[in-house]
Amino acid sequence: MRQPLKLHSSIALSALGVGAFLLAWEALARSGVVPAGLLPSPSAVPGAFLAEFRSGTWQAMVFASLSHYLSGLALGTVLGITFGTAAATWGVWDAFQAWVVRMLRPIPSIAWIPFAIIWFGVSKSAATFLIALTVFWINYYATYSAVRGVDKDLIELGHAFGQGGLIPRLFKIVLPGALPGILSGVRAGLGQGWMTVVAAELFGISGLGARMSDASGLLATHIVVLYMVTIAALYGVCDFLFMQVQQRVLAWQK
Amino acid sequence: MNGAKVNGSAVIDLKGVAIGYGAEAPPVLVDVDLSIERGSFVAIVGPSGVGKSTLLRVVAGLHTARAGAVTIHETKKPGHRPVSLVFQDARLLPWRRVAKNVRFGLEGLPISTTEREERVAAALRLVRLDDYGRRWPYELSGGQRQRVGIARALAVDPDILLMDEPFGALDAITRHGLQDELLRIHRETGKTVLFVTHDLEEAVHLADRIIVLGGSPARIVQDVRNEPGRESGGFREQVEQLRSGIADNYSI
Numbered sequence: 001m002r003q004p005l006k007l008h009s010s011i012a013l014s015a016l017g018v019g020a021f022l023l024a025w026e027a028l029a030r031s032g033v034v035p036a037g038l039l040p041s042p043s044a045v046p047g048a049f050l051a052e053f054r055s056g057t058w059q060a061m062v063f064a065s066l067s068h069y070l071s072g073l074a075l076g077t078v079l080g081i082t083f084g085t086a087a088a089t090w091g092v093w094d095a096f097q098a099w100v101v102r103m104l105r106p107i108p109s110i111a112w113i114p115f116a117i118i119w120f121g122v123s124k125s126a127a128t129f130l131i132a133l134t135v136f137w138i139n140y141y142a143t144y145s146a147v148r149g150v151d152k153d154l155i156e157l158g159h160a161f162g163q164g165g166l167i168p169r170l171f172k173i174v175l176p177g178a179l180p181g182i183l184s185g186v187r188a189g190l191g192q193g194w195m196t197v198v199a200a201e202l203f204g205i206s207g208l209g210a211r212m213s214d215a216s217g218l219l220a221t222h223i224v225v226l227y228m229v230t231i232a233a234l235y236g237v238c239d240f241l242f243m244q245v246q247q248r249v250l251a252w253q254k
Numbered sequence: 255m256n257g258a259k260v261n262g263s264a265v266i267d268l269k270g271v272a273i274g275y276g277a278e279a280p281p282v283l284v285d286v287d288l289s290i291e292r293g294s295f296v297a298i299v300g301p302s303g304v305g306k307s308t309l310l311r312v313v314a315g316l317h318t319a320r321a322g323a324v325t326i327h328e329t330k331k332p333g334h335r336p337v338s339l340v341f342q343d344a345r346l347l348p349w350r351r352v353a354k355n356v357r358f359g360l361e362g363l364p365i366s367t368t369e370r371e372e373r374v375a376a377a378l379r380l381v382r383l384d385d386y387g388r389r390w391p392y393e394l395s396g397g398q399r400q401r402v403g404i405a406r407a408l409a410v411d412p413d414i415l416l417m418d419e420p421f422g423a424l425d426a427i428t429r430h431g432l433q434d435e436l437l438r439i440h441r442e443t444g445k446t447v448l449f450v451t452h453d454l455e456e457a458v459h460l461a462d463r464i465i466v467l468g469g470s471p472a473r474i475v476q477d478v479r480n481e482p483g484r485e486s487g488g489f490r491e492q493v494e495q496l497r498s499g500i501a502d503n504y505s506i
Contacts, residue, residue: 160339161359
């Protein structure tokens, strides 16, 4: 059996792991085994950050990507939860849309890039569309499963106490009961959304992905790494903040 | 069969009620003619699968009888529900604190917020959980959860309190404590109680009338008056009489 670690031991070991990884990377980059253009050293990243920050490029790219991300995330989440709830609640609607869902679901969001550019041009709207599409499916399935999994006894309770009508049943029993599953979907969407941000921007829509694409074309790999770290940090912050909200909203769970 | 007397103040009338599951399956319970007096405490007993809980659900309007008529003679007071139900598993909404669980049945009734909160507080007081309103259901013991279920049912000021083996999942000490609490609540509120149990001693301890279901398909095989309380002189004899009545009509 694995023994659980104490919190401070766990933090110390995590920090040690990250430090060892950076040191090994730095050593490899300085050894000359790999050309500097192919593998930048991590020590080059802070300098790249300062240069990008002073020129205002870093802030502009972060702002642009956040703008695509948040609008796509909001749109995909709201629509995914709405359609997932509708399909899980009404059998007729579920049957009507089941095969449309089966046909569309396997198509990855990036396969829609040509259409996104045709419909919206190389614009913020195109990025928002692609991110929303990714986030939509995650939330659709998470919500569908969560709503279908709501305890039927609680639905009966609603009927017994005059809350069996569609609106009270939905808002007082079904959605609160499905909330843990729905929030898991939202959280998964937070991560997948960032992946799509980069994919969408690699095609020229202004933002972190576009800047990485430009920098790689010039073999400025230290700038590529800077923006990789930036994406990781932004995702980390989003996920951390969401977890705080999730813990408060689900305080009723043991 | 000791025919129970029915006076003019019946609160529930069942006439020729038959119950089944699915249109094709044979009925499990037939020919139920039953009139329940206002303020009485009626226990329904019988073997598993005889349709006790389903009969309760028919009265609650959660299950449709295959035949017959169910009439609830409700008092036409504003801001109440004619029937309310206490389940075996308490069935609290885990995302609502205790007070909000008690408030659940009051939502949608035409009463002011002040009255609603007063009724929640009064119901919690009645089950002796005055200070538990801010707790989450997971912070309660099994007995406390069941008390909240009773408070929720009483808060809507029902004509009839339907109880479906409410103490069946509790340990013996908690069960006996809650049985005495229920007798006190019945005395204080004067509510009509229809109580399903498979425990004959519980039925004899609590009810002033006991309906025994048996046979296949099941029907009412005994309808007896009872003096509630474990200390009553005929407690043991009454339990034995019910037990033999069930055994005579029991088929597997």
